Amino acid sequence: MPFISSSIVRSTIATARTRLPLSNTRSTVKLSGIGLPFALFSSSSSSKMPSDNFPVNKSDDEWHAVLSPEQFRVLRQKGTERPGSSALDKKNDDGVYHCAGCDAPLYTSKTKFASGCGWPAFYDTVPGAVIRHEDKSMFMTRTEIVCAKCGGHLGHVFKGEGFPNPVDERHCVNGISLNFKKE
Template identity: 65%
Template sequence: MSFPVEKSSSEWRAQLNPEQFKILRQKGTEPAFSGKYDKHYPAEGVYACAACAAPLYTANQKFKSGCGWPAFFDTIPGAVTRHTDRTLGMERTEIVCSNCGGHLGHVFKGEGFPTPTDERHCVNSVSLKFQDSDPVKESKA
């Protein structure tokens, strides 16, 4: 799969810290309840990709799931790409940044959360960078 932002592993290593590289480029997972955005609930703003700064989720798409990772019920349109992940002996839906291919986490459906989509995008905090302003709203103004 190709993405608009393509870099070599050495370029990503130079740009990202070791934890970011492990998660974003090698599909790692941060420990549950350890990420800085797990309990972060601003009224406005955008969660962008920590690797390429592409906007991924708005603050109003985030919800309290209790899973130990930031949870979102939807994305900014076109921001996230889904594909099947068959690691760990099961089939899951992996989500990556549509701009750079950075690993974000996984999507789970049908868990019964009272959200508009009944989906939980379980995202590593390390994969995100919060921005107070909302570039999606600003571009429509």
């Protein structure tokens, strides 16, 4: 593999950020051949969830049996779905958003808001439903959110963006990690 300087990588990532809202993605930059093809919505094998620290504990084979390949990639391998790809982003019905992995209630429609980011956005969770972790991937520090019951990767929390909600916080959640149930 030819040598590619870190400044070229930083410049390419900075250019990509102006085209896509990468602040919400958990992606890895893959360098192959001569070019710099990006796997913008992939996951890193080193970022797998530890499955033994949560009440719902399943092997990868068991998760594969109950999740679609894309749900597995997002929930179990900390992937990110494409922005704008989830119908839940625009959903406005009253109800509860559950974890697609373990069916734990995570968010209610009362805390959902239109952020324009391309992913469902909430400003608060069902009490005790979500755990926050520091995430230092993608050359930045963010706050990752996971399901407290199964450890499934949900997305990230962003603070201080000026959204008109009581806590000025945005839980940017992968729609594929959620199932919606009407009240």
